[in-house]
Amino acid sequence: MADAALEIGSDPNLLLLDDDEPFLRRLSRAMEKRGFAPKEAGSVAEGLAAVKSNPPAYAVVDLRLEDGNGLEVVEALREARPEARIVVLTGYGAIATAVAAVKIGATDYLSKPADANDVTAALLAKKDDLPPPPENPMSADRVRWEHIQRVYELCDRNVSETARRLNMHRRTLQRILAKRSPR
Structure with a gap:
């Protein structure tokens, strides 16, 4: 993934919003190794504050959080920085929530468990790129x-x-x- 740093662009700021602290720390370290500058947030309130103070170029937002819905942060980021690349990540994947996330401005939607390679690929994908089929789909x-x-x-x-x-x-x-x- 050495070439990923070249594709990130001039602003590597990345907001990671998830209430699962161990997952958040692991993902943050992994994304930092890939050239991003991650900022962690554990709640909708923290995510909205981060967007308000310094809207990031990239965001990975969990859908379900203890204090609300991550889609609020997606909307706020889309308003503050329309060109931001936003990936919604959730353990409760459903077609309805995926459609809602994309309609309000998410670039992509991934179901957990997703690793840092999946997240990076989704964040850096070109608009007309189709995701590859999974190598080992679940039975x-x-x-x-x-x-x-x-x-x-x-x-x-x-x-x-x-x-x-x-x-x-x-x-x-x-x-x-x-x-x-x-x-």
């Missing part, structure tokens, strides 16, 4: 398992509530949760 079983895990976490690890939301028998859900994740 249907893995996608199903990931969805169940997300709903389970959204329900504060309550098996009965998760089963109700997934329209699944409670015992069936318990068996799925007891197994290892599929590949």
